[in-house]
Amino acid sequence: MKRFETVAIVGVGLIGGSVGLALRKFDLAEKIVGIGHRQVSLRIARRVGAVTNTTIDLSKGVAEADLVVVCTSVGRIIEDVRRVAEHCPEGTLITDVGSAKQKIVEALDEDLPRNCRFVGAHPLAGKEKAGAGNADADLFDGRVVVVTPTSNSRAEDYDLVEEFWEGLGSVVIKMSAQQHDEALAVTSHLPHVAAVALAASVDERLFRLSSSGLRDTSRLASGDPALWKQILAYNRDHVLAAMQEYGAGLAALYNAIRDDDQTQLEEILTKAKKNRDALGS
Amino acid sequence: MKRFETVAIVGVGLIGGSVGLALRKFDLAEKIVGIGHRQVSLRIARRVGAVTNTTIDLSKGVAEADLVVVCTSVGRIIEDVRRVAEHCPEGTLITDVGSAKQKIVEALDEDLPRNCRFVGAHPLAGKEKAGAGNADADLFDGRVVVVTPTSNSRAEDYDLVEEFWEGLGSVVIKMSAQQHDEALAVTSHLPHVAAVALAASVDERLFRLSSSGLRDTSRLASGDPALWKQILAYNRDHVLAAMQEYGAGLAALYNAIRDDDQTQLEEILTKAKKNRDALGS
Numbered sequence: 001m002k003r004f005e006t007v008a009i010v011g012v013g014l015i016g017g018s019v020g021l022a023l024r025k026f027d028l029a030e031k032i033v034g035i036g037h038r039q040v041s042l043r044i045a046r047r048v049g050a051v052t053n054t055t056i057d058l059s060k061g062v063a064e065a066d067l068v069v070v071c072t073s074v075g076r077i078i079e080d081v082r083r084v085a086e087h088c089p090e091g092t093l094i095t096d097v098g099s100a101k102q103k104i105v106e107a108l109d110e111d112l113p114r115n116c117r118f119v120g121a122h123p124l125a126g127k128e129k130a131g132a133g134n135a136d137a138d139l140f141d142g143r144v145v146v147v148t149p150t151s152n153s154r155a156e157d158y159d160l161v162e163e164f165w166e167g168l169g170s171v172v173i174k175m176s177a178q179q180h181d182e183a184l185a186v187t188s189h190l191p192h193v194a195a196v197a198l199a200a201s202v203d204e205r206l207f208r209l210s211s212s213g214l215r216d217t218s219r220l221a222s223g224d225p226a227l228w229k230q231i232l233a234y235n236r237d238h239v240l241a242a243m244q245e246y247g248a249g250l251a252a253l254y255n256a257i258r259d260d261d262q263t264q265l266e267e268i269l270t271k272a273k274k275n276r277d278a279l280g281s
Numbered sequence: 282m283k284r285f286e287t288v289a290i291v292g293v294g295l296i297g298g299s300v301g302l303a304l305r306k307f308d309l310a311e312k313i314v315g316i317g318h319r320q321v322s323l324r325i326a327r328r329v330g331a332v333t334n335t336t337i338d339l340s341k342g343v344a345e346a347d348l349v350v351v352c353t354s355v356g357r358i359i360e361d362v363r364r365v366a367e368h369c370p371e372g373t374l375i376t377d378v379g380s381a382k383q384k385i386v387e388a389l390d391e392d393l394p395r396n397c398r399f400v401g402a403h404p405l406a407g408k409e410k411a412g413a414g415n416a417d418a419d420l421f422d423g424r425v426v427v428v429t430p431t432s433n434s435r436a437e438d439y440d441l442v443e444e445f446w447e448g449l450g451s452v453v454i455k456m457s458a459q460q461h462d463e464a465l466a467v468t469s470h471l472p473h474v475a476a477v478a479l480a481a482s483v484d485e486r487l488f489r490l491s492s493s494g495l496r497d498t499s500r501l502a503s504g505d506p507a508l509w510k511q512i513l514a515y516n517r518d519h520v521l522a523a524m525q526e527y528g529a530g531l532a533a534l535y536n537a538i539r540d541d542d543q544t545q546l547e548e549i550l551t552k553a554k555k556n557r558d559a560l561g562s
Contacts, residue, residue, distance in 0.1 A: 124492040144489060173489070186483055187491040191498035193538075194479050197530040199553035199560075201523075202467055207560055208425060208454070210468040211405040214560065217472035219497045221557035225550035232538050232546065242482075243535050247528070249478040254524050257474075257513050265513065269506035272480035276502035279480075279488055279495065 004029040008065035012045040016071030017135030020050030022168040025137040035061035045132040059087035070096040075230035078107045085116040100234035101177035120148045141169040148177040185238035195220035285310040289346035293326040297352030298416030301331030303449040306418040316342035326413040340368035351377040356511035366397035381515035382458035401429040422450040429458040466519035476501035
């Protein structure tokens with residue numbers, strides 16, 4: 001018998017599709033139901049083998065689920081979890097993959113309809129390319145997944161979400177949604193805005209004079225603007241704090257260059273190199 | 282008969298070593314003399330096949346050169362070109378690979394000893410890993426090389442430097458040293474300081490919560506602090522101007538996030554994505 005009878009995935013894009021492919025790779029579910037708005041996305045998810053069944057009718061899609069994974073964009077997760085809770089079997093556990101957690105977890109840390117429960121999660125994995133057509137069974141392999149229970153979460157619900165992600169090859173870290181958002185503001189949302197400001201500042205006449213350095217440093221700016229508007233709004237205060245810290249660091253570097261302060265410049269460049277080398281390739 | 286009888290390379294690290302390997306790959310020189318300070322670097326250059334001869338004696342190394350390529354770090358190029366001019370055959374052409382050009386080109390745009398001439402160049406190619414051990418015969422293949430003659434440069438000297446780099450597979454662009462430095466401040470030196478400020482701002486306790494986004498965006502911070510101190514000093518005014526522009530872009534993004542100005546946020550994210558997508562992968 002497999003670990004799950006039926007897993008429902010709401011939103012089968014890159015992440016949802018990769019969850020489905022990984023579930024199949026590790027043979028963890030009898031049925032994987034992909035739920036989406038557009039038949040074309042569902043066809044792609046079926047074609048790549050990410051799901052065994054598909055539907056655009058959420059109420060039918062979750063009707064027999066043991067576990068529901070909501071993989072829609074950050075701005076829709078709260079609403080989608082509530083809709084799922086109205087239609088899934090009584091007492092079903094619902095989780096998500098949103099990259100900002102506090103607003104979502106606070107909104108859903110209440111009695112959901114029909115005794116359903118929500119425990120939030122965020123796999124630190126992705127690609128620039130969206131859609132189930134780019135899904136990858138190994139996307140989560142060895143990657144960190146943060147799971148964010150609250151003081152109201154049941155231990156067995158946390159354990160199930162942990163077991164789910166470990167089953168897909170991930171390393172699970174437990175922390176509060178607030179701690180998650182504060183950390184990810186620095187490690188993910190700040191790099192994004194730094195890359196966006198860089199890409200926006202380069203005149204296209206200079207493109208032919210760029211090399212891999214500019215391309216690497218600005219790569220994140222290719223991300224979907226609609227999705228990133230939501231993430232930045234959902235984690236606003238922490239993102240603003242991280243941007244202030246970054247601005248102060250840039251100002252220190254600016255002053256050291258302007259004043260030809262070799263000692264200060266050496267200190268900043270050396271600290272940055274030490275940190276970057278420690279991050280690995 | 283090969284295009285060059287003897288090419289001397291002063292400084293056989295990553296770039297100098299790659300010049301040597303590319304010269305051999307395209308069979309352009311009878312003799313390639315590697316000149317350096319340390320026997321160990323010269324041994325590596327010989328071992329990887331980047332040079333046919335080596336010496337730590339610059340005066341002997343350049344004594345028979347048709348062309349001398351100075352590949353030492355930015356802060357040493359002016360002095361090294363002058364030393365070369367004192368010892369190479371009368372009338373020899375000397376070029377370099379420094380990534381800031383105006384100070385170097387201005388300092389050397391004069392009568393060098395014994396009728397030698399200098400024309401500056403900058404291949405837009407590199408790697409994070411230094412040393413001839415990482416040299417690559419294809420490092421310049423299809424990459425842009427900026428050549429920066431002055432009004433005093435002879436046409437035949439420019440032509441020879443152009444022919445040299447085209448012979449190694451590069452695409453040559455001619456511009457003034459000042460134009461080069463203004464452009465590279467944006468396309469190369471700004472990404473570097475943006476990456477440095479980012480890497481310096483991330484506390485090591487957060488490393489486990491980082492993914493490829495932070496690693497890509499901060500990759501340049503692994504560069505050699507000693508070399509980058511020189512580049513930033515040599516191109517100070519243009520780098521400061523580019524950093525001010527970048528700071529203004531970050532501030533606009535900050536304000537849009539703080540004020541939840543969806544229109545402005547959409548505009549910045551969309552412009553950045555358009556630019557970044559146009560840059561290619």
